């Protein structure tokens with residue numbers, strides 16, 4: 008099957024055209040890619056448009072608190088082995104952005120779509136996915152996001168009876184709780200360093216026991232399912248027990264986990280692990296993340312970390328001391344306006360690194376680091392912070408809008 | 420305080436540690452250590468017994484179902500009440516604050532019995548959540564500077580005759596009753612809706628808890644440069660939101 012064989016309805020065609028026009032106007036006005044505004048215009052003209060656009064695609068949905076943009080990209084690369092792919096590669100992951108992305112790829116065979124956690128139920132209802140990949144769920148933007156456990160509950164309801172094959176992380180109890188309502192689940196041992204959102208059993212509220220990599224509830228018997236795919240060091244173990252090397256250009260354990268899940272998704276569409284993993288090697292930066300930029304004679308590596316679980320994974324991938332680290336935190340609307348979460352991040356792990364703090368909320372960071380007993384310097388700007396570091400590699404870790412600010416400054 | 424140092428208990432991190440309030444334990448620990456005190460911090464999960472002989476107990480905010488479970492387990496355990504009878508200090512935030520009261524409305528919409536360690540009763544607000552920076556004046560009897568914090572709750576807490584408001588809000592909602600009160604206290608038991616975490620924004624309250632535990636009137640000074648800078652910034656942000 009290649010491309011949309013049945014034409015869109017006249018209403019849908021009109022909606023796509025209007026959406027593209029709105030996006031072009033938005034781009035011309037310098038307001039970004041215009042994909043969200045275009046999608047909104049199109050969806051208003053034809054609310055059924057997303058379903059129609061997806062109708063002739065084999066759709067994969069990817070959702071999680073962390074890693075969904077990267078994993079979407081890895082899956083898209085893997086599936087291109089078999090045919091054309093349309094994807095919301097820039098991370099516009101709510102219905103309008105997804106509609107806009109799909110409207111741009113009429114010749115594609117696959118739709119690989121990143122979905123915001125809160126919209127997974129709605130999007131899954133519209134696009135009838137063939138596969139759904141679920142990576143992790145953890146606290147994020149607590150001033151306005153739904154409770155983490157309630158999100159798992161919503162996923163669970165949405166997945167009950169789904170025809171899609173669900174590829175889910177067996178090491179995240181909340182993801183397992185959500186996915187285990189689905190009739191067809193492929194469990195992946197993808198690991199999860201952050202554990203503080205699942206000490207309480209999602210099924211019964213009992214206290215979770217977590218010996219080594221295992222987990223189970225002592226009260227109701229809810230426990231880690233036996234995975235058929237696993238990340239093991241630098242290799243993916245497939246269901247036949249064969250090991251396939253991961254050769255990513257992206258750093259860190261979390262991205263190896265993303266590659267493992269992506270290989271399992273690709274296999275569901277007939278792409279062998281070796282082919283899938285080789286194709287993933289071509290992915291370098293994803294929307295600026297992990298990019299290394301020359302700035303003021305230093306090499307600044309740009310790392311995005313939006314919530315405690317993300318910061319924890321990021322700390323595990325940065326160069327060892329004495330590599331200098333720049334930390335930047337904002338608390339604008341897109342970041343969540345409460346900075347209390349900084350206290351759930353174990354900043355004592357940065358002992359030994361020279362640290363500069365910047366961003367709207369650098370003083371919150373300063374107090375946090377002071378209490379962690381970690382030395383630091385407060386700087387007024389990214390330029391000042393970079394200049395304060397010796398020449399060479401600098402690890403710059405920032406949350407959402409702070410990351411965008413940083414990209415603008417260093418010219419990425 | 421025992422010979423082994425200041426004993427700090429972080430209550431039920433498995434249920435009540437969702438909103439960064441464990442920072443309160445970190446701040447107390449750090450500021451006590453800076454005064455040369457040995458600190459013994461214990462994290463007690465909800466399947467463990469709450470020790471009854473520690474000096475300072477800290478309880479944080481949590482989601483709605485964990486709050487119900489935590490209240491059930493703490494009531495059954497009885498350790499916190501015995502600790503208070505032994506003169507212990509309890510500092511509680513948000514869901515933890517409601518649990519210390521006589522009654523609150525749980526995730527099932529039902530009134531649920533609290534620990535009765537503070538004379539307050541909490542209900543659920545019908546209006547939008549209270550979210551944002553708060554500025555308030557602390558009860559003058561406590562001799563503490565103005566309170567800055569971040570609130571994020573839907574609860575409404577009414578203060579009974581044997582508890583006192585912890586503070587009067589200048590900006591923000593606080594207890595949500597419309598009477599301008601925020602938090603409550605009585606003797607060695609304190610409750611507040613403030614996150615931030617509140618002791619990082621108000622280190623003088625952390626010092627107050629340490630002083631109560633040591634039964635002293637003053638502590639050696641520590642370098643508060645960054646706390647002071649943060650307080651100044653957050654207070655002016657509350658007065659003039661971005």
Ligand SMILES: [Zn+2]
Nearest residue numbers: 208211224227
């Ligand atoms: Zn259970």
